[in-house]
Amino acid sequence: MYSFGTRRPGTASAVALALLISALAGCQGGGTTSSPSSPEPSTPAGSRAHVLAVKIDNVGPARPQTGLDKADIVYVEQVEAGLSRILAAYSSRLPPVVGPVRSARETDLELLRQFDRPTLAFSGAQAKLLPAIAAAPLDPLPPEKAPDAYFRDNDRAAPHNLYLRPGRTPHATTGVNAAEDIGLRFAAAVPGGRAVTGRTVRYPAARFTFTWSAGQRQWLVSMDGAPARTAEGARLGAADVVVQYVTVRPSAYQDRWGSTSPYTETVGSGSAVVLREGKEYDVRWSRPAAGSATALTTRDGERMTFAPGQVWFVFAQK
Structure with a gap:
């Protein structure tokens, strides 16, 4: 992590990251787009949205998070020690503050290929991962690249106190919903589904429960058995939840304590469950290539539809 109040000397990882940013100055990249006539996009729509993705802390001392309720998409990933971390995608609107911001993982690079050269805000990364970040088709935005956009909250203990002010970054939103940009369609519900009151997803050391609230028309989120809340104290809720069953395997990278980082495979196909308006639907997910x-x-081959609002993707071990 990096402190801006004291300007402490950087670690080897920080030096490597600074070299990465310098190298990126000469890099160019782009994305692919899908045909607007395709009912199921084979490549990201990407030409419209400009996505700001922020890696957000999700252990107890990091809660409640700030600005998470304003994201178009919330991705939940497993990290070291069986814990979880969040990647939030913003495009239709930008909150004034987002955080706490934490370090990137290899999983993020493949996941973000769905968007057209997104901006990735993160606190740092494992030194050996930096070349992969440099080669990825995204714009990295660590504190060294935009020091005025980050700040430390002195009311919280490090490393759970680094926050981003999106308005001070080079990122400019287009107002297009990131979920629609990658092909999700907000429309009337498809036939079928089973009435449910909620669903729980468990990681080795984390737990998420989504409970349907007919009054609020949302799936209220609980984390590790406690109601999840916004920084203002309101309940955190999602219009739709996708529990996507994937392969989670060891990656080639380790954290600073020597723990192997998990890698979540988001390219391929498999089963998933979609929670929408008090029902759950059995669906299939397919992503044939990283650029898709x-x-x-x-199950009948119909395109799944979603209720308007925030969409959560929770990656669960199949």
């Missing part, structure tokens, strides 16, 4: 968007279809 994830397609979600019902």
Whole structure:
């Protein structure tokens, strides 16, 4: 992590990251787009949205998070020690503050290929991962690249106190919803589904429960058995939840304590469950290549539809 109040000398990882940023100055990249006539995009729509993705801390001392409720998409990933971390995608609106911001993982690089050269805000990365970040088709935005955009909250203990002010970054939102940009369609519900009151997803050392609230028309989020809240104290809720069953395997990278980082495979196909408006739907997910968007279809082959609002993707071990 990096402190801006004291300007402490950087670690070897920080030096490597600074070299990365310098190298990126000469890099160019782009994305692919899908045909607007395709019912299921084989590549991301990407030409419209400009996505700001922020890696957000999700252990107890990091809660409640700030600005998470304003994201278009919330991705939940497993990290070291069986814990979880969040990657939030912003495009239709930018909150004034987001955080706490934490370090990137290899999983993020493949996941973000669905968007057209997104901006990735993160606190740092394992030194050996830096070349992969440099080669990825995204714009990295660590504190060294935009020091005025980051600040430390002195009311919280490090490393759970680094925050981002999106308005002070080079990122400019287009107002297009990131979920629609990768092919999700907000429309009337498809036939079928089973009435449910909630669903729980467990990681080795983390737990997420989504409970349907007919009054609020949302799936209220609980983390590790406690109601999740916004920084203002309101309940955190999602319009839709996708529990996507994937392969989670060891990566080639380790954290600073020597723990192997998990890698979540988001390219391929498999089963998923979509929670929408008090029902759950069995669906199939398919993403044939890293440059493709994830397609979600019902067992009958129909394209899954979503209720307007924030969408959560929770990656669970199949």
